[in-house]
Amino acid sequence: MANCVRFSPSDLPDGTKPRMYFHDSSYFGANQTLPSPAEVLARSLINERPSNPPPVKFEELNLIVKFGPTVSTSEALCLWEIRKSLNNQVPVPEVYGWDSDGQHVFIYMQLIHGVTLFERYDSLSSDDKRAICQDLRRIMSQLRAIRQSPSNQIIGSITHGPLKDRILDSHPGTGPFPSVRQFHDHLSWLWRRIAPEPEKVIDPWRKSLPDDGPIIFTHSDLHRKNIIITSTTPARVLSIVDWEQAGWYPEYWEYCKATYSVGDWEDWRCGGWIDSFLTPHPQAKEAWDFTCNSIGGF
CATH class of the missing domain: 3.90.1200.10 (Aminoglycoside phosphotransferase (APH), C-terminal lobe)
Structure with missing residues (x-):
């Protein structure tokens, strides 16, 4: 097994915040802005699958957005922690942040x-x-x-x-x-x-x-x-x-x-x-x- 990496929940970003963008991620290197929840919903199939809408792809931004009633910031924090602690040795999508609209959490990730x-x-x-x-x-x-x-x-x-x-x-x-x-x-x-x-x-x-x-x-x-x-x-x-x-x-x-x-x-x-x-x-x-x-x- 690889060398042990000690973890503490206090090391994580605050998952209770309704919005958090990781401006040190590669996405913001070109000064891009993330699509708003409204823009994500406009491209989504939420009306066809309200209980489990599929993630929305923004191919032109190399971006995918996961959202829905079961999505939580916990998933974004997992991705953040894995990349931070393991130096990309476990291949996961880079997480760019999250947002919310009062009903859903939207996680912005690398496509x-x-x-x-x-x-x-x-x-x-x-x-x-x-x-x-x-x-x-x-x-x-x-x-x-x-x-x-x-x-x-x-x-x-x-x-x-x-x-x-x-x-x-x-x-x-x-x-x-x-x-x-x-x-x-x-x-x-x-x-x-x-x-x-x-x-x-x-x-x-x-x-x-x-x-x-x-x-x-x-x-x-x-x-x-x-x-x-x-x-x-x-x-x-x-x-x-x-x-x-x-x-x-x-x-x-x-x-x-x-x-x-x-x-x-x-x-x-x-x-x-x-x-x-x-x-x-x-x-x-x-x-x-x-x-x-x-x-x-x-």
Whole structure:
């Protein structure tokens, strides 16, 4: 793993501000101004997909703007922290700032020119897949270099707020949690709480969730659609996008979420490719699958 980089929430820009522009980013080098929320909405498909509008591209500005009811400044702060702490060793879009209109947060980011791993997967050779997985293994190693202070470790968002994972966000109590044990106890309670006397229900999977494992910074949605690769051969990873669910999770979480995003029968999973860049956690995965099935996460 890369050299450890100590993280503190106090090092982050203030995510509670309705507007923040990073004028030291490359976007403002040419004295450009960012499109206003109204200009973004004018180009968007929000009327067709109000609950989940797609990001808006400004090709002429090399800019993409992500917005919507589930978008928060936490994602912008993740991108800011990764680039600041890891010196571009984890390829993510450069974030230029955010704005809001009272209803939505608008995150302004670098437009990455490439194709998703999902789009190109069926045409990739084994050598291409191997090269991509080598890139991903290096990227994951670098990402895990960001560590919380030993005296201030939590399970939660990058700001030490509630978790953003979509599997959990429709259920009560998304944290933050002061320890891995308390987080696991909460997961166990989530599926037992529907019983008349949940405290009397024995959880056969609880012991499979390791309370002594480390807390690491996690993307939490390594779907192939969120991995941007080159359109040429040999294929290489250009960027990891969509950090809205990222935060501090138990070590096994990244592996469980990555395998959750693909069918058991698909080559990306059954071909061993995920296992080549993320450490498998078979016991935790069984417990995780049971819990997510029980709370309706799938």
